Amino acid sequence: MNLKFGNCSIGYDAPVFVIAEACDNHLGSLSAAKEMCRQAKLAGADAVKFQHHLPEEEMLPDTPMSANMQEPLFDFLKKYALKREHHKALREYCGEIGIQYMCTPFSYKAAEEMVGIGLDVIKIGSGEMTDIPSLCRMATTFRVPMIVSTGMSTFEEIGRTYEALTATGIPLAFTNCISEYPPVYEDVNLGVIVEMKRRYPKAVIGHSDHTPDLFTCFAAVALGAKIIEKHVILDKRQPGPDQSVSIDFHELATLVEGVRKIEVGLGSEKRVHGREKEIREWAFRSIVSLRALKKGETLKADMIWSKRPGTGIPSRFRDQLLGRKLIRDVAENTLLKWEDLEGAVLD
Numbered sequence: 001m002n003l004k005f006g007n008c009s010i011g012y013d014a015p016v017f018v019i020a021e022a023c024d025n026h027l028g029s030l031s032a033a034k035e036m037c038r039q040a041k042l043a044g045a046d047a048v049k050f051q052h053h054l055p056e057e058e059m060l061p062d063t064p065m066s067a068n069m070q071e072p073l074f075d076f077l078k079k080y081a082l083k084r085e086h087h088k089a090l091r092e093y094c095g096e097i098g099i100q101y102m103c104t105p106f107s108y109k110a111a112e113e114m115v116g117i118g119l120d121v122i123k124i125g126s127g128e129m130t131d132i133p134s135l136c137r138m139a140t141t142f143r144v145p146m147i148v149s150t151g152m153s154t155f156e157e158i159g160r161t162y163e164a165l166t167a168t169g170i171p172l173a174f175t176n177c178i179s180e181y182p183p184v185y186e187d188v189n190l191g192v193i194v195e196m197k198r199r200y201p202k203a204v205i206g207h208s209d210h211t212p213d214l215f216t217c218f219a220a221v222a223l224g225a226k227i228i229e230k231h232v233i234l235d236k237r238q239p240g241p242d243q244s245v246s247i248d249f250h251e252l253a254t255l256v257e258g259v260r261k262i263e264v265g266l267g268s269e270k271r272v273h274g275r276e277k278e279i280r281e282w283a284f285r286s287i288v289s290l291r292a293l294k295k296g297e298t299l300k301a302d303m304i305w306s307k308r309p310g311t312g313i314p315s316r317f318r319d320q321l322l323g324r325k326l327i328r329d330v331a332e333n334t335l336l337k338w339e340d341l342e343g344a345v346l347d
Contacts, residue, residue: 001202003145003171005121006100008046010147010173011204016221016259019102019123019229020045020252021208023242024053028080030089035234037094037101039249044256047100049123049229050090052114053081057107076241088117108134115142126151126179126208132164145171147227149208151179155199166202174200175208175227176220182212182245190216193223210245214255221262228259284310286335287318293330298323304336312336317346 002011010017020040026033033050040048055061055077063074082090087103094101104123105111111122122138126149129135139146146165150158158174165172176193188211196205206227207220217228233246247255272280285306293303299321306315312335313321324341338345 043253049102139168151177177208286312
């Protein structure tokens, strides 16, 4: 099942879809957010994604603070969250520069506002993955594709959400994710991508990455992830809750370049390619005389061995040549030819 929205397609028969997750690294500045859109486009990302927070709709003011926060999340979002009109302007700007605008709404009300300005795909964060009533209400009301992150959850929990959302008939994707900021590499467990593909065949599987570098993203593509989501920031010296898990836009360009090179290298056909043929001629080995050989001599083990190039009798025939007679002289250190020997040419 492909996810189609805007001019985009996500699926196993489509290129890897790279999302630059701007999160709240704009710190509420529309101009900074627009620059993130521009830089994401220049880096080659398929989409740039923002977040829409209505703090009163998504949390209580005294929600516990996680280790990556310097102040309560409720207070941070009240100061820095983008407004509906900002998202509208960003969506229009993304259309002008030719990059897909995306957004994660953190409540049903936030999703309603974003669909109202034309949001055509909904990204769900890991914290909302188990909120099945909200997700199903979004799915049945808005009827747009959904991409759901699966951090801090079990297969049992993912399975419940999978069954609920696939029952609605909307196009669905899951992203493997670890909700640590940043994660220890032992917790990343990229093999989960393969297992998710097996368990959830009606969903496209991707990877949302919180490591501070690119390595696990490249490995995720090699394992079959068709979405790569990575947090981005204009200046890695800027403080904020997502600073430690964000890459800059030079690194994003490297990520996109690497993803594109890896995905074209993932074929499974084993054959001699055109550019290998010239190398094959000199790099393979042929049967060579170890001393001067006389017409009428019978080949023995100490008379021949293999050397480059591969343009003579292939070295795999050495043992089968032993006991054959020469029908003409062969100089020392010379490639043997079939016409030097009595008997049939071997295949």
